[in-house]
Amino acid sequence: MASVAAAALVATTLAVAAAGPAAATGAQPLDVTVEPLAPSVTVSETDLRSDLTSTVTVEGHGFDPTLATGTRPPFSGLQSGLYIAFGRYPDVWRPSAGVPSTERHNPPGATGNGVSVIWAVPEASFAASSPRQDPSAPTYTILRADGSFTATVKVNRDWLADVSGNFGIYTYAGGGANVAAYETYTPVTFFERAESQVVASAVRGSVGKAVALPVAVDASGADVAGTVEATIAGTTVATGTLSAGRATLSLGGLTAGTHTVDLAFTPSTDRIAPSSSSVAVTVAKGAAKVAATWPSLTYGRTAKVAVTVSGPVAATGKVSLLNGSTVLSTATLSGGKASLTVPKTLAAGTRTLTVSYAGSSELSTAKVSSKRTVAKASSSITVKAATVTSKVAGKVVVTVKATGTTPTGKVTVKVTRNGTSYATKTVTLRSGTRTVTLPKLGKGMYNVKVTYAGSSNVKASSRSAQLKVV
Structure with a gap:
């Protein structure tokens, strides 16, 4: 914020009569000189970027509306207020000092009146203006009865790059009036923003683990502060605050593959330009x-x-x-x-x-x-030996079973009585079964023992049965 005051002051004398006991002693009247507030101007911002158009708010106080009377239309003979102008003026510039308007350079054309030059006029003057003026037009603002005004002025260094003088916000009487008290100057300066560069190297990570991405932001001759945002395909994946121009971003939830991570630096001060860059982040598949x-x-x-x-x-x-x-x-x-x-x-x-x-x-x-x-699967044997006569050869039906499979391999049938062997035959199973024909045997009870030799997948087993010969 900046404020300046005009030097012109008007003195008034106030005679104050003594009262009470002072009157009885013949006290003399007291002369008091009261100096009204001098005009002053406050500008919201005076150190501005050189590469863009800035908007500043100008507030004024103490600009007595009765001091300025216009000498030319549209406010001829009326209270004509003052100009609030962004300009580039010489060291000696004041109209009250006889400096012509040609020495005061304001932006031309569309960047001039209503943009960089605003006219503050008392509201009552508009009704009598000729030609009639609209107080709501961009050119104007109201100079209030208490001598205050608020104006919005646009400023751009390039508008006045071809002329010499001092950049500033100037005020002076409008409409041809000449009021030294209205003449104020608030200097405006411009700065060049430092260019910045976002630097990051390609990194690798794996699924399920946040990838640490170191980021550096450099700006020549400037202390770098601000934030860095990382996005992938327009979606923000991390944000970090710089410390001494450095930050480490934590990129979580990345899928496997190579991602292009866009990095955007937003400075905390207007004196450093924002910047951006991209970096490749490769994420390997996670370990299962x-x-x-x-x-x-x-x-x-x-x-x-x-x-x-x-x-x-x-x-x-x-x-x-x-x-x-x-x-x-x-x-x-x-x-x-x-x-x-x-x-x-x-x-x-x-x-x-x-x-x-x-x-x-x-x-x-x-x-x-x-x-x-x-x-191996367990096997089970079923033996069927029917009663026969001694004149008929007996038969033994052997069946071998196992869960989930049909056993293969050989079975041996042995016929004994009282420890004496009468017949032994070995046969190969067919679909898990086989009928064995015995020789003719004498009358009596015989023991028939069937032994299954097993196979590569089925366990061996045995079973005995009785054969009756009559």
């Missing part, structure tokens, strides 16, 4: 972890492997169960979990089973392996 709960495994029976995939973000996608390189089953994760089926056909023995996660757009692939033993 696979956990599996293994069931007991038996050939001929299906089983379920409970799978959980975790990571810095929710896991989506597919998991597969492999026996070596052979895929046994595949499932889609839901809430990071899935159930994989171990088929009943997985051969008995020690197997290296692997649960493999295929990864997603945000998580890398992962797997977990385990050596698991697949037990």
